[in-house]
């Protein structure tokens with residue numbers, strides 16, 4: 001039978017952010033089975049579906065970009081796959097993109113190296129203090145944190161109706177430090193603890209965190225897992 | 231008018247910080263069917279029902295009973311049911327610290343806003359958790375002190391065949407199978423709500439419904455020492471029984487848990503009741519008569535359920551699956567229809583003999599994880615006493631076939647402290663285990679022998695209400711310990727893994743199952759002394775129970791190590807279980823006779 005490998009991107013929001021990587025894995029596999037999509041199983045005594053997910057996300061964080069590769073045994077259009085899956089999934093866990101990929105495509109776990117997190121910060125004493133700190137010593141500390149890809153650190157101040165006290169900070173953290181440098185895996189919670197301590201002095205706290213995207217380093221460029229398989 | 235108050239998601243989020251497995255508290259699983267609160271126009275016309283399983287989510291969600299009721303209730307447009315489980319210790323602490331009342335999963339409705347709260351008492355060791363949940367919901371635990379009609383508090387499930395221990399806390403209880411009686415009961419709640427009736431009116435209205443026991447309507451007179459002198463009025467509560475199981479379909483769209491639970495599988499009840507008649511077995515009596523579901527429709531519903539849920543395991547439940555007459559047809563039918571689904575089948579209560587090892591093999595389909603035998607006793611003499619119709623020859627033969635077919639793990643269940651037990655009977659347990667090991671050594675190739683494992687599980691015998699042994703004495707903790715010690719010392723070590731339950735826990739369980747009205751005070755005291763999650767080895771506190779008995783002025787031995795005279799009125803005589811006391815007594819006498827025969 002024809003084997004098709006599909007890559008898909010999904011979101012994990014609201015209540016579903018409290019579910020672990022393994023929980024989400026089981027939920028997705030059951031959804032595939034309910035959708036009636038023929039899954040390829042591994043050989044052996046305890047056959048497992050051929051599905052591989054991107055790196056686990058910390059419990060309690062919402063994500064707009066989770067990925068998985070799935071091998072199925074039927075000819076299926078990527079768009080149809082999305083439709084079939086989304087009728088089986090709750091609104092907190094939906095597929096947003098899908099593509100048929102070559103069977104020898106490198107695995108997500110080994111390929112993804114950068115994650116983009118955005119932090120919504122709240123401050124009680126808005127304005128200069130934090131901005132100055134960020135431009136100065138505090139910003140330096142964040143940038144020089146081993147888990148941060150410093151060239152792409154961005155701070156956005158969001159103005160608007162009565163929310164000038166809300167600051168958006170976009171941080172690209174390594175999902176995984178490149179093997180050549182050292183073999184460390186990006187530990188979000190490590191960084192998060194460090195970061196919270198750091199900003200405490202500025203009367204600022206993290207209000208909300210969102211994982212926005214994941215990237216693969218290709219020819220010195222950041223590409224999303226969907227772009228690399230183009 | 232009472233309003234339905236709920237906890238906002240934002241508020242829940244702030245409670246969940248650093249809580250273990252937050253997935254236990256968030257709902258949004260696929261398959262929930264409670265009413266959407268925002269679409270309810272007039273809450274006064276809807277009966278809000280909380281279905282409570284007083285253990286953690288992972289345990290509660292593995293139980294089929296509540297899912298059946300959940301399904302029945304939510305199908306009605308006048309009722310809605312939501313689930314409640316025990317919060318784990320860390321979350322309980324958080325709730326108490328933050329002064330947040332316990333709430334249901336679906337709409338996060340605070341417990342005290344429900345019209346009726348129903349507890350599933352699967353076993354006695356959940357009793358303290360019931361009190362804890364009421365308390366977390368800021369609901370008075372003593373029924374008498376709850377003046378207002380709502381919320382009504384009730385309980386059902388296997389443990390309440392003896393309703394006395396929970397009487398102190400419950401407005402009413404349902405003895406037996408609730409499927410057919412739940413709707414008429416909720417209809418009355420609805421009428422009560424609509425016409426602003428009081429509790430008395432409501433209880434009077436439901437008193438004639440099968441299975442309904444209302445503590446308030448009975449009066450128990452006791453002797454000083456705790457024995458029952460008389461019960462008024464004389465008529466009994468008739469256990470509710472579903473006459474035609476096929477009238478209630480399997481729930482083919484169950485709630486699919488998001489987090490990992492104990493049993494992750496689609497469960498199908500194929501039969502209710504068991505005709506084997508083991509004399510220690512309560513379920514064998516309390517689920518009579520034996521009723522089989524139709525195999526053709528079971529196959530259809532099984533396929534539907536697997537398609538609806540996406541599970542890769544299906545479990546055929548009953549007390550003794552091999553006795554289901556179309557078992558081969560059923561297993562084959564399901565397997566052949568779902569060939570491509572990589573499905574595995576489990577038959578948790580498959581009683582093994584050489585005939586159905588074939589079924590075991592058929593469903594094993596490669597995963598030969600373990601076969602279970604429950605000889606319960608080591609000697610033939612003892613098996614005759616308890617009426618367990620299985621011989622050693624059969625078992626060894628069957629184990630042999632199993633080893634030949636590739637199994638390398640066997641589980642053996644035994645009980646100690648059975649009536650008329652002698653040390654020679656316990657020796658025979660050890661001998662039987664040895665024989666199984668020899669058989670394996672004869673048959674299994676070297677390579678496999680390394681992995682070969684016998685899991686021996688030993689429990690203390692508990693005399694249970696509505697069994698032939700309900701009058702028998704439980705061994706003292708000291709005697710049980712000596713017997714356990716003997717087994718530990720003499721059981722071969724190689725290839726054997728031994729597990730047993732604490733004799734202290736068995737003692738408490740026995741005291742609760744044979745409890746009377748005073749037991750309610752004991753439970754209350756024990757809970758106040760810190761007892762909860764009594765079924766969890768790490769949480770069980772015997773001290774708390776000792777204190778519970780002492781403060782209630784009760785002697786635990788009165789309920790456990792005492793042999794009850796056959797003419798004594800039993801606290802559970804109030805229930806007509808469907809089997810006559812005379813029959814049980816006759817069975818008890820047979821066992822005495824058989825103990826003498828082979829002396």
Ligand code: SF4
Nearest residue numbers: 504506508511514549
């Ligand atoms: S122990 Fe098992 S086989 Fe024996 S009566 Fe009970 S359910 Fe039936």
